[in-house]
Amino acid sequence: MEKFHTQSDRAEDVGRRKEPVSAYDVVVAGGGAAGVAAACAAAEAGARTLLIERSSTLGGAVTLRNVLTYCGLYTCRPDPQQIVAGIVDRVLAVLRRLGGVTDMITLAHDGNVIVVVDPEAVKYALDEVCAAAGVDVFLGADVTGIERRDDRIVCARVSDFGATTTSVATGALVDATGDASAAYLAGSSVVAGNGGRTQTSTMGIRFGGIDPAAKLTFATVGQAVRQAIAEGAEGLTSSTGLVIRLPVSGDVVAYLADQDVDATDGSAYSSATQAARAQGWRYLEVIRTIPGCAGAYLVSTGPELGVRESRHLKTKASVTDATLRSGAVPRDTVALAGWPSEFHPGAGAPSEWLQIGGAGAFGVTLDDLRSEDTPNLFGAGRVLGGDLRAGASVRVVGTAFATGQAAGVAAALCNQEGVSDLLTATQTELRRQGARLGLQHGQAHEARRQGLEAP
Ligand SMILES: Cc1cc2nc3c(=O)[nH]c(=O)nc-3n(C[C@H](O)[C@H](O)[C@H](O)COP(=O)(O)OP(=O)(O)OC[C@H]3O[C@@H](n4cnc5c(N)ncnc54)[C@H](O)[C@@H]3O)c2cc1C
Numbered sequence: 400m401e402k403f404h405t406q407s408d409r410a411e412d413v414g415r416r417k418e419p420v421s422a423y424d425v426v427v428a429g430g431g432a433a434g435v436a437a438a439c440a441a442a443e444a445g446a447r448t449l450l451i452e453r454s455s456t457l458g459g460a461v462t463l464r465n466v467l468t469y470c471g472l473y474t475c476r477p478d479p480q481q482i483v484a485g486i487v488d489r490v491l492a493v494l495r496r497l498g499g500v501t502d503m504i505t506l507a508h509d510g511n512v513i514v515v516v517d518p519e520a521v522k523y524a525l526d527e528v529c530a531a532a533g534v535d536v537f538l539g540a541d542v543t544g545i546e547r548r549d550d551r552i553v554c555a556r557v558s559d560f561g562a563t564t565t566s567v568a569t570g571a572l573v574d575a576t577g578d579a580s581a582a583y584l585a586g587s588s589v590v591a592g593n594g595g596r597t598q599t600s601t602m603g604i605r606f607g608g609i610d611p612a613a614k615l616t617f618a619t620v621g622q623a624v625r626q627a628i629a630e631g632a633e634g635l636t637s638s639t640g641l642v643i644r645l646p647v648s649g650d651v652v653a654y655l656a657d658q659d660v661d662a663t664d665g666s667a668y669s670s671a672t673q674a675a676r677a678q679g680w681r682y683l684e685v686i687r688t689i690p691g692c693a694g695a696y697l698v699s700t701g702p703e704l705g706v707r708e709s710r711h712l713k714t715k716a717s718v719t720d721a722t723l724r725s726g727a728v729p730r731d732t733v734a735l736a737g738w739p740s741e742f743h744p745g746a747g748a749p750s751e752w753l754q755i756g757g758a759g760a761f762g763v764t765l766d767d768l769r770s771e772d773t774p775n776l777f778g779a780g781r782v783l784g785g786d787l788r789a790g791a792s793v794r795v796v797g798t799a800f801a802t803g804q805a806a807g808v809a810a811a812l813c814n815q816e817g818v819s820d821l822l823t824a825t826q827t828e829l830r831r832q833g834a835r836l837g838l839q840h841g842q843a844h845e846a847r848r849q850g851l852e853a854p
Contacts, residue, residue: 423449423535425810426555426569428542431459432469432796433780434575435525436486436803437810439532441573444828446811448534449567451557453541457525459577459780461796462518464705465603467652468643471738471797473503473512474759474838482735482760485834487800489531493524501646508617509752511739517647540565542576545585551775552585571775571810575803578662579710579782587773588713591663593790598707598743601640602656602675605698606686607648613691615651617642620689624655627685634681639749650698654705655682657746662706672704707743708794711784712776716766718785718793726757731822732836733809733829734763734801740788741795753788758838763793765822768806775813779806804834 425441427434430452438450450457460466472487473479491514494500499520505512529536537557543564544556552572557565574581579589591597609615617639624638640654656678660671679700686695722729723740737760740753755761767783770776780799784790793802809825818824826836 420565420567421449422568423447424570424814425449425573425807426451426567427573427575427807428555428581429459429575429577430457430525430536430538431575431577431780431799432461433782433799433803433806434459434573435490435529436800437573437575437779437807438534439486439489439528440804440807440832441811442532442534443832444808444811445815448811449537450529450534451537451540451542451555453539455538456522457529457536458518458521460705461516461521463703464701465518465605465652465699466705466796467518467603467645468513468515468641469797470511470513470795471736471801472514474737475511475739476759479503479512480759480838482737482835482838483797483801485829485832486528486804487797488833489528490524490800493527494520497524498647499524515643515646517645520647542581542584545572545581547585547773550773552773555581570814571777573777573779573803573806573810574712574782575779575806577706577781579712579778582712582770582773582776582778582782583710585773585776587770587776589710590713590784591710592708593711593784594787596787597661597709598791599745600658600660600662600671600704600706601637601654601743602658602672602679602701602704603652603654604656604679604682604700605650605652606683606695607650607698608694608696609649609651610691611649613689615642615644615686615689615692620653620686623685623689624682627688632681632685634678635685636678636747653682658704659746660704662704662709668704672701675704676700708781708790711790712778712782713771714767714778714783715769715771716764717783718761718763718767718789720786720788722761723753723789723792724756726755726759726761728760728762728837729764731764731766732762733765733768733805733825734798735760735835735838736763736793736798736801738792738795738798740792742788742791755792760838763802763805765805765809765825768802768809775810777806777810779803801834804832805829808832
């Protein structure tokens, strides 16, 4: 990677420099699933690409928020079909080599299909996949400003741990920050929540010291929480969150500590994070009442609060509930979404589900990713919005890999000489990279199904 700053840069205060110290074809803000897929796809499409992540690890919610299941890689049908492929296959290959991912699991309580990952393996796998794709990665670096010329983004300002601000010129930008903060800083149109509502946040809590034979499930944990509340326990917000056993460690992660918060309000976010962490200790007491769990301990709370949504990028089009209900795959599809709508209406309230129609997946189009007012800005992952129910489907990690890959390719190609039809060029390159843009009928499925039901 090019050296961003030197002693003389610091002396001159690069933050105030007029000329950027570095130039890229594509800058990707945010290194979660969407950002990693976008950066690798852009680089594979021939773009000089920089991935900027404010924490010290790639992975986003997976490595920072204990979100350890990849949803959306498969259709949630009795005969599941892999619908996200390409960059994610490179990640899964490294995870399998490290023993850091399960085979496909069908959840016992709702029939949905997931894989479970080990976060340490994810951190390393994403580093390896980005290096192999030729992506420059800048960790511990916060995108704190975006410069535009007329309607186009021309430069990202990045602040690092050393309190140095660097300017990076770019031809296109992918906002994969989860909270559309790059778009917000660029002055591009954003919107809060979907359909006027914002889902509740939850802190993922990881417990160790669990007997391998202990039955920790959605049902047994829910029952233990309800009993504790009936016996007078206070401060437990939910009894209906997912509970999942991890590969490698055998630890258990539970999504129970809910908080309703506007995550773009720093003060409210701080209080909610601390309140959710306090709940982690209360849930530990409950877990210890379950047979085989007397020696349970907290491995980690978060560390970040799990924010499901805050701001979204306003795009030229956006995913609709009608498309989800029908399972339509329009001809301008660049990614497939296969996770049912899972809307979390408020702290303690059970999730609201809506199944996808047709063959179990619907199409996300190029216009669903492209800013409505900034032609060289694309959104991916949790940044994307839409109708209430469809928006609560496309946000999951598996789909974020798909929308990220599509946004990265489109960003790489949108300034490329000779590209007059961005949609066709993007679809052609995505297919070359192994992405799925339609359901495969009658073909042998690639997914390896694991016999076990989720714990
Ligand atoms: C409690 C909870 C449970 C969930 N359960 C599941 C589940 O079981 N399975 C599933 O598939 N999905 C689940 N989800 C949804 C899933 O976690 C997210 O929607 C998904 O991680 C989105 O990926 P992303 O890459 O868009 O965003 P994120 O994973 O949020 O990544 C965004 C990244 O951008 C970085 N960033 C932010 N701002 C800046 C900036 N200004 N500069 C530089 N970097 C920045 C962040 O540090 C972060 O690394 C859950 C979410 C929550 C909150």
